[in-house]
Amino acid sequence: xxxxxxxxxxxxxxxxxxxxxxxxxxxxxxxxxxxxxxxxxxxxxxxxxxxxxxxxxxxxxxxxxxxxxxxxxxxxxxxxxxxxxxxxxxxxxxxxxxxxxxxxxxxxxxxxxxxxxxxxxxxxxxxxxxxxxxxxxxxxxxxxxxxxxxxxxxxxxxxxxxxxxxxxxxxxxxxxxxxxxxxxxxxxxxxxxxxxxxxxxxxxxxxxxxxxxxxxxxxxxxxxxxxxxxxxxxxxxxxxxxxx
Ligand SMILES: NC(=O)c1ccc[n+]([C@@H]2O[C@H](COP(=O)([O-])OP(=O)(O)OC[C@H]3O[C@@H](n4cnc5c(N)ncnc54)[C@H](OP(=O)(O)O)[C@@H]3O)[C@@H](O)[C@H]2O)c1
Numbered sequence: 001x002x003x004x005x006x007x008x009x010x011x012x013x014x015x016x017x018x019x020x021x022x023x024x025x026x027x028x029x030x031x032x033x034x035x036x037x038x039x040x041x042x043x044x045x046x047x048x049x050x051x052x053x054x055x056x057x058x059x060x061x062x063x064x065x066x067x068x069x070x071x072x073x074x075x076x077x078x079x080x081x082x083x084x085x086x087x088x089x090x091x092x093x094x095x096x097x098x099x100x101x102x103x104x105x106x107x108x109x110x111x112x113x114x115x116x117x118x119x120x121x122x123x124x125x126x127x128x129x130x131x132x133x134x135x136x137x138x139x140x141x142x143x144x145x146x147x148x149x150x151x152x153x154x155x156x157x158x159x160x161x162x163x164x165x166x167x168x169x170x171x172x173x174x175x176x177x178x179x180x181x182x183x184x185x186x187x188x189x190x191x192x193x194x195x196x197x198x199x200x201x202x203x204x205x206x207x208x209x210x211x212x213x214x215x216x217x218x219x220x221x222x223x224x225x226x227x228x229x230x231x232x233x234x235x236x237x238x239x240x241x242x243x244x
Contacts, residue, residue: 006086053075092145117134140153141158180203180219
């Protein structure tokens, strides 16, 4: 595969990129921190042997999306897979206190991510198809007290990805929506770990398998598929009482 990844400097994006590099996929990294991009590219080159190019791309600066993807196209000679793991997280009470932070999170996790995906989608379908794999969240499956705003953005993102899958699969675009439950990364540092929390390195093979098979939705770690089945079906009266 020839893969462009936005978010490979840390967490699940980094673990997935390492897995791809190790099996010989060609990679191009997009991100907002040039030093972190360089460090990640060197690490991936050491693993896979092939040169790994990078380009600046900040989800808060949509005017740069086209140029970043064009740089990837030039470096890889076209690409067939785009992965987006980049996103912001903040606890609900912090977002309620900080109006600007909540606007930023909603912008980055919903509007800007979709704008980036649209740019990637046009290029993938223009090249005959490929795979767009985007990390959403189980937080988007039900309105829940600790993730009212973050979950709303992820719900919108999941909905968008489902629509893309319905509209473009017959034209060769496979959309893979990854729904992590709780995974131990910088994003969740300091939060209480619920049961069935996962590690980035353990979930990466499952995400890669979903990309290879073009699965429209994948839950990681796997038990979250069943946990969310229960949570989606809980009556509102219970959801108002519980704290999760
Ligand atoms: N961890 C979980 O439990 C969990 C649960 C559900 C869903 N998710 C979702 O899974 C995905 C990956 O999460 P993670 O835990 O691996 O996150 P992470 O370790 O915090 O890594 C986040 C990545 O996003 C990048 N990023 C953040 N803001 C950006 C921006 N404005 N422009 C470009 N890149 C930006 C970061 O780049 P820098 O290195 O430059 O900061 C980093 O590479 C996210 O979409 C997250 O919402 C995570």
